[in-house]
Amino acid sequence: MAEAAPSPSLPQSAAKPLSAPQKALRKLGLVRAIDLALHLPLRYEDETRITRLADAREGESVQIEGTVTGCEVVQRPRRQLLVTLDDGSATCTLRFFSFYPSHQKTLSVGARIRARGELRGGLLGWTMMHPSFRVASGELPDALTPVYPTSAGLPQAYLRRAVQAALQRADLSDTVPPEALAECPGLRLPGQGCPWSLREALQFLHHPAPDVPLAALEDRSHPAWQRLKAEELLAQQLSQYRAKQERAGLRAPALPSRPGGLHEQLLAALPFPLTAAQRRVGEEIARDLARTVPMHRLLQGDVGSGKTVVAALAAAVAIDAGWQCALMAPTEILAEQHFAKLVGWLQPLLEPLGQEVAWLTGSQKKKDRAEMLARIETGRAALVVGTHAVIQEQVRFHKLALAIIDEQHRFGVAQRLALREKMQGTGLEPHLLMMSATPIPRTLAMSYYADLDVSTIDELPPGRTPIVTKLLADSRRDELIERLRRQVAEGRQVYWVCPLIEDSEALDLSNATATHAELSAAMDGLVGADGSPVLVGLLHSRMPPAEKKAVMALFSQGVMGVLVSTTVIEVGVDVPNASLMVIEHAERFGLSQLHQLRGRVGRGTAASVCLLLYSPDENGRVSPTARERLRAMVETNDGFEIARRDLDIRGPGEFLGARQSGSPLLRFADLATDSHLLEWAREWAPRVLDQWPDLAHKHLDRWLGGKSDYLKA
Template sequence: MPASSAPLYLQSSVSALRGVGPALVQRLQRMDIWRVQDVLFHLPSRYQDRRHLLPIGTLLPEQEAAVLGEITQVEHLRGRRDQWLVTLSDGTGQLYIRLFHMLAPMRAQWQEGRRLWCFGETRAGYQGLEMVHPEWQMADQPQFEAPTHLTPFYPSTQGITQAQWRRWVAQALTLVDQLPDYLAKYLGPAWPPLGEGLRLLHESAEEVPTPAHPAWQRLALEELLANHLAIRSARTAGDETGAPVIKASGSLWTAFLKQLPFALTAAQQRVIAEINQNMAQARPMRRLLQGDVGSGKTLVAAAAALTAVEQNYQVALMAPTEILAEQLYDRFVEWLTPLGIQVGFLVGGLGQKARREVLENLHNQRIQIVVGTQALFQDEVKFAGLGLVIIDEQHRFGVDQRRQLLEKGTIPHLLVMTATPIPRTLAMTVHADLDLSIIDALPPGRSPVETLVVADTRRAELMTRMQHRLAEGDQIYWVCPLIEESEILALQAAETSYADLQAALPEVPIALVHGRLPAAEKARVMADFKAGKTRILVATTVIEVGVDVPNASLMVIEHAERMGLAQLHQLRGRVGRGQRQSSCILLYHPPLGGKARARLQVMRDSRDGFVIARKDLELRGPGEYLGTRQTGLLQMRVADMMRDEALLAELPRLATQLLHENPEAVQALIQRWLGNRLDYSQVG
C-alpha cells in the first residue's frame, strides 16, 4: 500500500490512492476505473440526507434518520447467536441499537455515558424502535464531524464498500482544480465549470442533483462529445488514404431503368445522387442509408453497384442471413444479368466445388458483383478490384466484421443500409463516421397494412379469417419465435404450429421454413411459396427481411408480445407488397405485461418506421436498441442518449471547433472518457 505522503496525480494509477491494494486495483479495473481521474467521473447513483438530526421521540418505524444521543446502557445478550443491545437517549425518547457482532476494539468504545451519532433505518423491536447495525461515529471525539453535505452512494462491486468509495473520492477531489476544462471556452455562462460541477455532484450541500441538473448535464455533454469525437476521428484517419474515384457515365443505369416496370420515387433519386457524388471523390464514401420497410433500398444498392461496375470495379453485397442473401442474389440476377453483369453467390452452406469456382471467378474478376453472408470476409476470399462494399441490415454485424470486409479492397467505398431507423440526432452521434441518407417515402401503390392485436384464445376466429383469405386466392405467413417446443419458455413453436395448421386446414398446401434447414431446402420452400404452390408459410423470424411475395396479404405473428418493435415492424413489412388489402395479426398470450402492452399498442397505432424506432428507443434504451456489442457503442457512465437527446445537437459544432482550434484537447477528451476502450473508435 502506498505511503500516505506519496504524491497523487490525476493520471496516477488507482493504486496510488490510500487504501487501494492489488486486489482492489483489479476490482476497480474490472469497473473500468484505472486512474485517479476515473474516480472523479464515477458519479453517485443516489444520495441520502444525513445532515439533519431528528429527535428520537419523533421517530417512526421504517424511517431513515440521523440521531445523536447518550449511551445509557450496553447489554450483552447471549444465546445461539450473541448480540448486543445498546440504549441511546437524547432526552426526547429512547432508541435501541442492535448489533450482531462487536469486536473488542468496538466494545471498548461503546460505553455508557458516551455520545453517539448514528444513521440507519428504524424498525419496530421487542422493546421499542431499534436500528440494526447503523452507520455510527462517537460524537465526543475531536475528530467527529457531522455530515455537512448529502451522503453519496456509488455504483459498486463485490468487495468494495461505500465507505471506501467516499474515502477514494475525497482524495481524488483534492486534485479536481487541476482537471483541464476543455469546453469552458465554447460554452455559455449557464454551464458550470467542470471542476465545480464534479465537486457538487460528489458533495452536494443543497438539493439532490438529478440528471437534469446543470452539473450533470455538463458532464453528459462532455461524455457524448468524447464518443462523437472518437468515431469522427476514426473517420478522419480513414479519409487520409485515397479511394477509387468512381465517376460513371450512367449508361448501365440508363439501360437498367428502361427495363424497370415502375418509376423511382423522388427520395430514391435524391439518395442515388448523394451516393454518386460520394463515389466520384477520392475520399472513401462511408454512408448510412436508412429506409423504412419496402422503401426501395435494394434498388438504390443496385444503382450504386452499377456505377462501380461501369468503372470496372467489383462490388460485395453482404446480408445477415442466407435467406436474405439468396433473395438479394435472385433480385440482382433478375435485374442485372440482362445487362451482361455476372453476379456471384457466396454463403457458408455452399458446396466445395461451387465455392472454389466463385473464389476463382472473384479473383480473376469474371464475377463483378458478389452477394453473400459473413463468408465474404473469410481470408481465402480475394477480389481483383473491390471498389464498393454494401452491407444490408448493418446493425446485425459487428464493427470487426465490417472492418474485415473493407480490408478486401484498397480503400473501397462503403454503403450500409438498414430498415431499423435511428432518429437523426442519435444517428449523427452513434454513426459520426457515416454520412446519413434517408429514404423517407414509400413507392406508390403500397396500401397501408391493417394491424390487429388478438389474444391467442381467439384462434377459432382467426382460422375463419384465414379461410376467407385463402378462398380469395391470397397467401399467408405464420411466424413463430422458436423452432422447437420449449418447456422453459412455453412458446408455441414453429413445428407445433405447422402440425396444428395442417390438421385444421388439411386441403391447404402448407410449408415450414426455419434457420436450421439446409440452404437448398430453404431455397426450394421459399421458391414454392413465391410461385404460389404453397398457400401458408410457417416460419421462424428468418423471413423477417428480404422476402417479397406480393400475393401474401396476411401475416400472423405468434407470441408477438415476446418480440421487439423493430422485429415486429420488419415482419409486418412482408405483406402489403401487392394490390391486395393486407393485414397483420399480432397474436399474444394473456396476460400482457406493461412493456409488452405498450409495444403492441405502438404497432397498432403506427405504420411509420421512424415513429416506431423512436418508441423502441424509449422502451428499450439506446444500448439495447442499437446492440452494444454489435455497433461498438459503449455503455455511458453519465449520459443517456434518450434522456439527453437535446445535447446531441450541440455535438457537431463543438467537435468542429475543437478539431480546428485545439486538436490536443480532442485526444485528451477521448482518453478521459474512453480510456482503455479506445478500440471503440476504430470502426472502419
C-alpha cells in the same frame, strides 16, 4: 456502511496478480484514474443525520443509532437473525435472512450501532429488513454517501476508496476552451459568475452536500451534471469530426457513371419504374462514387421502400468502372433474398462481359466455397453477395471499390472495419454504403452520425396496401385460428411468428415447434383455393441452410399456406401473396423488430393485417414499456415515427445495437432532454478541433481512450 476495505490501489505491473476487486474493476472498464473519476453514483444515502424512531415515518429510509438489546437466530418461519435496537425513544427490529458469524459479533448485545434502511411498521413495532449497519463511532459524514454501479466481488466500500483515490490522482484540468464554456447553457447556479469546472463538478457529484435537492441530482439537471453531459457530447462530436477529417484525407477509386453504361442498361431492364425518392438518392450516391474521397453514406428507408434496387444501381456503376462490389447481410435468409434479386437484375448484363454475381456464406460446401474464392480473387465475380463470410481472411478481392452493408446496425463495428480493410496495400479505401430499414431519428443522426452522409427514401413504391395492425389477447387464440382457416381457404398466405423454438425455464412462452403442431392439426383436411391440401411449414435458425431454403421456396411459390417461424424472417423476405402476419407474445419484442416483422406483409395488392397476440400477466396487465410499444404499432405505420418512439423507449445504445459494436455510448447525456447541449457541442466541435487541437486531443483521450478508433467505421 460496510466493513473496512483493503487499499484499492491498482497494480503497476501486469505481472502482479490481481485481487478479486481489481479484476472486477477491470471488468467494469475502470482501468485509468479518470475512468474511476467518471464512474458516478447511481444514487445517494444520507448518513449525515440520525433520526429518532419516535420522529420517523412509515416507508422512510433513515439512519438510526441505538444500543443492541437482543440478538438471536430463529428458525421459523425460516432461518433468520433478529436484532433489537433501542435508540432511547423506541425500539426497532433489524431482520436478516442472509448473515454471517461476523454480523452476529458486531451486533452483539450491548453494542452501540448505526443502522440505515427503510422503516416498516407493524403490530410488533418498527422493523428494518437487511439494513446496512456499522459500529457507532466517529463523526457523522458531512456529505451524502454515494452508491456506485458495481458488480460481484466489488464492495461499495472498496469502490468508494478507489474513486476517492482516483479523484486525487486524475488530471482534471479543463480541456474545454473558456470561450466555448461561456456559451454553454446550464453550467451555472443562479447568481454564480463562472461555470463549474470539471474538478468542481466531479467532487460535487461524488460527495454532494446534504442540503442539495435530491431531485436536481436524480434528474441530472444540476449544473454539475450539465457540465459532465456537455463534456461528453463535445467528446463525441470531436471524435466524429476528426474521423470525417481523416476520411477526407483518404483516397478511393473514382467511379464515374458513363452514358450507355451498365447503370443505364440496368435501369432500362428493370420491370418497374423507380420512385422519385429512389432516383434522388441514386443520384446522391452516384455523385459520391464519382469522387476520389471515400463515400461514407447511410441509405435509410422504411420497410419495403426499395433500397436493394438503389444498391444494385450503385454496384452497376462500380462494376462498369472495372471494379468489384461486395454486399454483406446479417443473415443467410436476407443475403439469399438479395442474391436472388441481384442475379435476376444484373446477371443477364454481366454474362456478355464474362462476369457474374457470386454467393458466399459460411455454410457452403468446401468445393463450392473454394471455387467462389478463386472467382473473387481473379475478378470474375464482379459482385459478391453473402453473410459475414465475405470479410473472412481467406477472401481476397481482385479490385474491391464498393462495400454495401445491409442492416448495418446488426453488425459490430469491428466487422465493418474488416470489410473496409480488404483494400489494404493499394493505398485506397473502398466506398462504403450502409443500408438500414430502421430510420434514424434526427437527434440520433446529429449525435452518432455526424460524420456520415444520410440519404433517405421517404416514399413507398406504388401499389403497396396499408397494413392494419390490431391487438388480440392470447385468450382469443381459437377465434384467430378459425380466421386463419378462412384466409388460407381463400388462397391467402399467413406468417405466424414465435419468439422461441424451445421451452425456456425463464420465459413461459409457446415454442415454434408446438405452435407448428397446433396449426398443422387445425389445418388438417383444409383445402386451398387451388384444391390442394394446405401445408403448414416451420422455419427457425437451427435448421440446416438447405432445409431453410427449401421451406422458404415452398412459401414463396405459394405451395405452403402457413409459415410458422422465429424472427429469421424479420428482414428481406418478400412474398406479395402473404397478407396476414401473426406475432405471438408481441409484448416480448422490441418496437423496431415488430415494425420489421409487420413489413413482411402488405407487399401485394390484397388488404393486409398484422395481429399482435399478447399474453397479459395473472392481473390482466402487460408492462408499461410493452404497452407503449404495442400502442405505437397500432397507432402508426410510419417507420420514422416508430423510430422516434423506439428511441424514447429504449435509448440510443439499444437502438443502435451499439453495445456489441465497441462504439462509445452516451453514459450521461440523454438525447431526448439534452438537445440544447448537443446543439452547442455540434457548433463548437469543429472550432475546438481547428483552433485548439492540443486541447481537443486531450479531451478525446480523457473521454474515449482508444474507443474513438471505432468511429472510423
